[in-house]
Amino acid sequence: MSSSAFFKFSPPMRLQPLACAVAWMVGAVGTAHAQSQPVSTPPAAVLPDVTVSASGLQQTSSDMTMPVSVLEGDALVQQRQSNLGETLDGEPGIHSSHFGAGASRPIIRGMDGPRVRLLSDGAPIHDASTISPDHAVVADPLLATQIEVLRGPAALIHGGGAIGGVVNVLDGKVPTAVPAKGYEGSAELRASSATHERAGAFSLTGGAGNIAIHLEGSQGQADDYRVGRGWSSGRKVEGSFNDTDSASLGVSWVGERGYLGLAYSRQNAYYGLPGHNHSDEGCHVHGLHLHCGSHGAALEHDDEHDHDHGEEHGVPVVDLRSERVDVRGELRNPLPGFSALRLRAGKTDYRHHEVEEGTIATTFRNQAHDARVELQHLPIAGWRGLLGMQVSQRRFEAEGEEAYIQPTDTRTQGVFLLEEYRWDRWRFEAALRHERQTVLAAGSGLDASHHGTSVALGAVWKLVPGYQLTASWSHAKRLPTAEELYARGLHMATRTYELGNASLRTETAQNIDLGLRKTAGDTTFDVSIFHNRVKNYIYGRTVDELDGLQLLQYSQQDATLTGLEGRLHQRLHRHWGVTLFGDVVRARLEGGNLLPRIPAARLGARLEGQWQAWQGHAEWVQVARQTRVAAFESPTPGYGMLHLGLSYHARTSSGQPWQVYLRARNLNDRLAYAHTSFIKEAAPLAGRNVTVGVRMDF
Numbered sequence: 001m002s003s004s005a006f007f008k009f010s011p012p013m014r015l016q017p018l019a020c021a022v023a024w025m026v027g028a029v030g031t032a033h034a035q036s037q038p039v040s041t042p043p044a045a046v047l048p049d050v051t052v053s054a055s056g057l058q059q060t061s062s063d064m065t066m067p068v069s070v071l072e073g074d075a076l077v078q079q080r081q082s083n084l085g086e087t088l089d090g091e092p093g094i095h096s097s098h099f100g101a102g103a104s105r106p107i108i109r110g111m112d113g114p115r116v117r118l119l120s121d122g123a124p125i126h127d128a129s130t131i132s133p134d135h136a137v138v139a140d141p142l143l144a145t146q147i148e149v150l151r152g153p154a155a156l157i158h159g160g161g162a163i164g165g166v167v168n169v170l171d172g173k174v175p176t177a178v179p180a181k182g183y184e185g186s187a188e189l190r191a192s193s194a195t196h197e198r199a200g201a202f203s204l205t206g207g208a209g210n211i212a213i214h215l216e217g218s219q220g221q222a223d224d225y226r227v228g229r230g231w232s233s234g235r236k237v238e239g240s241f242n243d244t245d246s247a248s249l250g251v252s253w254v255g256e257r258g259y260l261g262l263a264y265s266r267q268n269a270y271y272g273l274p275g276h277n278h279s280d281e282g283c284h285v286h287g288l289h290l291h292c293g294s295h296g297a298a299l300e301h302d303d304e305h306d307h308d309h310g311e312e313h314g315v316p317v318v319d320l321r322s323e324r325v326d327v328r329g330e331l332r333n334p335l336p337g338f339s340a341l342r343l344r345a346g347k348t349d350y351r352h353h354e355v356e357e358g359t360i361a362t363t364f365r366n367q368a369h370d371a372r373v374e375l376q377h378l379p380i381a382g383w384r385g386l387l388g389m390q391v392s393q394r395r396f397e398a399e400g401e402e403a404y405i406q407p408t409d410t411r412t413q414g415v416f417l418l419e420e421y422r423w424d425r426w427r428f429e430a431a432l433r434h435e436r437q438t439v440l441a442a443g444s445g446l447d448a449s450h451h452g453t454s455v456a457l458g459a460v461w462k463l464v465p466g467y468q469l470t471a472s473w474s475h476a477k478r479l480p481t482a483e484e485l486y487a488r489g490l491h492m493a494t495r496t497y498e499l500g501n502a503s504l505r506t507e508t509a510q511n512i513d514l515g516l517r518k519t520a521g522d523t524t525f526d527v528s529i530f531h532n533r534v535k536n537y538i539y540g541r542t543v544d545e546l547d548g549l550q551l552l553q554y555s556q557q558d559a560t561l562t563g564l565e566g567r568l569h570q571r572l573h574r575h576w577g578v579t580l581f582g583d584v585v586r587a588r589l590e591g592g593n594l595l596p597r598i599p600a601a602r603l604g605a606r607l608e609g610q611w612q613a614w615q616g617h618a619e620w621v622q623v624a625r626q627t628r629v630a631a632f633e634s635p636t637p638g639y640g641m642l643h644l645g646l647s648y649h650a651r652t653s654s655g656q657p658w659q660v661y662l663r664a665r666n667l668n669d670r671l672a673y674a675h676t677s678f679i680k681e682a683a684p685l686a687g688r689n690v691t692v693g694v695r696m697d698f
Helices: 011-035 073-079 084-088 298-304 482-486
Strands: 068-072 094-096 106-108 116-120 146-150 165-170 183-192 198-208 211-222 242-255 258-272 284-286 289-291 317-332 338-356 359-380 383-400 408-423 426-441 447-464 467-478 488-491 496-499 507-518 523-546 549-573 576-589 602-611 614-623 639-651 657-665 689-697
Touching: 068 073, 068 084, 073 639, 073 657, 084 094, 084 106, 084 146, 084 165, 106 116, 106 165, 211 258, 258 338, 284 496, 289 523, 289 549, 408 482, 426 482
Parallel strands: 116 165, 496 549
Antiparallel strands: 068 146, 094 106, 146 165, 183 198, 183 689, 198 211, 211 242, 242 258, 258 317, 284 289, 317 338, 338 359, 359 383, 383 408, 408 426, 426 447, 447 467, 467 507, 488 496, 507 523, 523 549, 549 576, 576 602, 602 614, 614 639, 639 657, 657 689
């Protein structure tokens, strides 16, 4: 299947909305250049304090009882990549699962998959990314207005299973207000060297009276990316191309006390799967042992398939389509004693084909719907908070060569409560959530029911002006997923044979987090240490290995994860500053064994400068060698990378802000491997890559 065959529209029609927006933007920038008025903002003497939407009570980042990372504005423009995992990679405590350029999930404090809850403006994202790292996350960073990463009591209201954290991607697909001048929007265009990427996005909101309409879209096309010098397989990762496009149309009724809106979104993706290996075809299990080929003839099977996958079979690709309808609303002062009523509901129709040699080999489908209602109450004896309920149903099925998970129907119900109390220089927070889940395996008739109650407590003490101490404790329950319960079969993308375990029990995590922040002055910092003890930790235990193919059996064992993460900024001059940042996590099973794919320790330094309308930075990131490996896992060498960034900000004569930016990553062209990746040897990290972009808001 060719890339053009994937899209239902011809290229001219598919590009038309984006091309019109980009053409308008480029023309406007060209006209405005001679009349532009530089924008100069002196370096801030305080840490940025932004509202965290996913906190439930609209808390600011300085009020949070746990570390929170918020990307917005120019920082988001500079940092975002083609997928969510790579966009967040580099924030303290956050890494990427890295599966080529098309698929990547964030890893938080060494945890990934279902332990990291992904949200779209507070509503769960339904795709197939929790099932396997080669499945893309259906969230487009190019269209995000803000990305939040949080943990602690506030994260509990989004699911007890989010013991790693919550990532909330904010967007404008459902407008919440009518623009004062009748319209507003943005347009952006960028290109990159290592992948020959061409990408762009636009957003437009308009309306009159009580009606607001929002239209947005993006498109990106990238070839196989180049890696650093010295890789034995050459300079490019075969099958690492990535073509995506997204579009959304939303309409809202906006009144004095709130809004109610509806949006339809569609995302298409067509990307390669590096490292796919046909030598594993026909492999099966005998008990807890792998066997490949006919009985007694495993070597003959290997000889038959001893050829280059790319030359004779072509690179497998994922042909993905996701459609979603969102309903969002908020009503202020809905009832006596209550300040706000919020609604989030959605229906998702997701499917992706895994295509080999032009033929669909496997199809994954995920049909889901969810609804969430929050009711925020006015203070009662000094306590302010919200209560709510959430329900979801997910019908997942796979068919074809790699249908290693039988069709399942997962139904989840949850109720939650979040409260805060302020006294003098203290802020206390408490959260409670109860969940019940039923998973029915349609193929076998088996079903599994689990339930759990989670609780969290936290406090912030502003001990003196500019200094804060934070502490939190949580006791969280995570319910097993359908994949962990019922998986059985070969997964060639990760070179694993997976065995589910229908006897898995509820996972219980107890986490303690202590932090210290300095938020004002020439020196600011935010550092935290955490200790997470998980009873009945669920993981894929490798019980056998044959020629690189691993047999994973989902098992349970107590585990401990301990780590440190932080960031320190020192203002050197009104135009200069330096930032140090880093993180480390240690993960161990009871008995001394180590967990697989735990990220290595990382330390970085950034020199930042600003003069009039110019901003720039130079950053060095050093990642340590990872020698603390699990059974059947190989060590990963460390590496150091140099990144640079430069941007120019101005306004047109009519006051419209625009910017031109340049960023260079891995400028030293270092060959590097991500220890968190299943395919680290087949898909190293990208080599030297220079991105140039232009953006305008209007």
